[in-house]
Amino acid sequence: MLDMKELPSIRALRTFLVVANHLSFSKAARELSLTQGAVSKQIAQLEQQLGQPLFERHLNGIQLSSIGLRYLPQIAEALEALQNATASLRQLDQVEEIITVNVTPSFASLWLIPKINGFAKAFPHLQVQLKTGDGMVNDISTDNDIIIRCLPLAKHYENATLLCYESLRLVASANLLQLRPIRHIDDLANHVFLPQVTRPQLWEQFRTHHDIAFPMDFYGVGFEHFYLSLEAVRNQLGLALLPDFMVDDLIAEQLLFNPLNSAMTSHYGYYMIVPHYKRHARKVCVFTQWLADMMGNSQDHIS
Structure with a gap:
């Protein structure tokens, strides 16, 4: 089992999902109410932590890499499960x-x-x-x-x-x-x-x-x-x-x-x-x- 310190933060994973949805750092920054630089930095730190590139950078924009395409649905499902668990707990309070x-x-x-x-x-x-x-x-x-x-x-x-x-x-x-x-x-x-x-x-x-x-x-x-x-x-x-x-x-x-x-x-x-x-x-x-x-x-x- 991975040490908890080795796991990406929820904030970084949320940023990854938003960038993957828009395929744009600037649009993701507007949705997250962050600067474009902050979004780019979070993605770079996440990629460094994973040791894999999640996006391919091109002159005309970005695309998910093959690693990113594999990672995206698993992270989306995991965050959805966390949201469901939290919402259920609050509703049952x-x-x-x-x-x-x-x-x-x-x-x-x-x-x-x-x-x-x-x-x-x-x-x-x-x-x-x-x-x-x-x-x-x-x-x-x-x-x-x-x-x-x-x-x-x-x-x-x-x-x-x-x-x-x-x-x-x-x-x-x-x-x-x-x-x-x-x-x-x-x-x-x-x-x-x-x-x-x-x-x-x-x-x-x-x-x-x-x-x-x-x-x-x-x-x-x-x-x-x-x-x-x-x-x-x-x-x-x-x-x-x-x-x-x-x-x-x-x-x-x-x-x-x-x-x-x-x-x-x-x-x-x-x-x-x-x-x-x-x-x-x-x-x-x-x-x-x-x-x-x-x-x-x-x-x-x-x-």
């Missing part, structure tokens, strides 16, 4: 605990994020770190404290609690319905349906649920997540099936519409998965109780 919650992207963007400010105000010393994931959870021995997934209804999921059954709304934009109103089930024949690529069976279930005999016209682009389908609906690309607790507020505000008041229960549910050894941790109990209260207060979804 007033935080007593951290809880990591891993949720599906649509659950995060369409339900959790709009409501998470209430949790932050109620529990200011407990910071929630949100991560996203999808599909089955095969390994819960990770840094996640709570995992929320939409899974086929079953009783065999280990360490899982059913939060709610999935009930889907047929949704459309106001402009689309003005162009092609839907007053009867047969009016759906005039519309395009947005494919759900990970669960194409939902539209087949919808067809059976409403006893639809006419061919269904599907849009040429499929969408993996509900939040993508929602954006497609807003852009008047077609009709989508979206979970009620994610869109009912938008329907109430008439930002979206549910033609025919169509609702359909899928064969899926939203499960909260907590590793057994974390189940009784205070932070987990606080968040799971808040989650149950929020979902229960908004729509009687808790099973």
